[in-house]
Amino acid sequence: MLFSYAMMAPYQGYERLNAGLSAEGQITEGEWEPINLDPYFPVIRGESHMRQFFMIYEGSGTTLEQQMATRTAEKLLQLEHNRGHPYTAIRLWWNQWEPSPAGYEHQPDKQLYRRPLITIHE
């Protein structure tokens, strides 16, 4: 039933805020640098952000969110090591910001809401 209904139910609503995942890697004690996640999502922006959302929020509940975030961070740490970035820790953030007609990443009032998801160490 759910499968059948899902074929009839595209685009039921919209999000009032833009949202996406961001990550930082620890270079040395206390020094962090942003990790470019774009290479991990070589698809159009809508699909990319849906993938980021479901990567963390596929289930529901705080415990599951923590599990998903931990899983993602551990995998990202391993992949970044393979790419020659020997981070000693990774931390993930879930960001939300006001949309603007000036552009998707445009944040006119610097209204970026950042929520820490997880920090994992090597």
Added chain:
Amino acid sequence: MSKSFLARWDSWWCRTAPPHVLAIFRIAFGAFLFVEALTYIPGVPVLFSDHGLVFSQWSPFLPSPIRFLFDPPSVHIAYALFALYALSTLCLSLGVMTRVAIACLIVLFAYYWQLSFHMFPSSYHRLFFVTLLILLFSGSHKTFSLHMFFKRGSVYAWEPINILPQRLLSAQITATYIGVSWQKMWLPDWQNGKILYYSFIGKWGSPPAFWLAQHLPLWTYDWMNHAVKLTEFFLPFCLWMKHWRLLAVIVGTLFHLSIAILLGIWWFLVLPPAYILFLEPEEVLHWLQQRVPAIRKSENAPFLHPSIATSK
């Protein structure tokens, strides 16, 4: 009266019919899946292998000895599987080893869903999956195919098939449009044009959509909202009505083109070619017979359109 109705009902769903409508759809659908596959080729390592942020949905629930079948594979295996997928879409479109190709696509569709697309759950991928299931037993390869070329010496040769798969596909498309349109009557987000404005400047918004968002006054989004709802409401009915069908095809095509251009959601562009499923197969055969001599010479005379039979 009752018997006549039942006979017509039975004929409408289950009569034997020419395969041309379904064959044309098969070609278009296979080509569409092939093009979609091409768009994913650069991303195979990070979307479908252990080189990416990819997590199997099924693996945690399976016995450990078989988990490796569902966990993200190495890059080389990922490329090999994807090559098989792309090859299968081509075989579907060309109508060669069609059922084997569709079976491969069904298995790989399920595999890619649990591997990667569960993080991008979309209505069109569900629609594609059901379409493949129906095509598996449809006989859509019985004309306009390499199968018929190897079997009968001509891609135009044809054999009759059961019309049920065509009816099921058109019924599913109808249900999809009805579901999408009727729920917009009460969905809170669809009661005004804000949903379109915020979609234009949201994650799905394309450069043309952002441009429109900068220039259109807000009241125009309310009108666009009405236009979307009216289009989706009337489309599934008009596609079945002979006198309204052409208008429905034009409006439906423009509708899906605008979604693709403004929101980048191009996967529903598979639907306009699928509108051919709403035509009667005998009418399409008649139209083709008038234009393609090789089809006119076909030996399946019982399926000549009544107007041709009369003129003889």
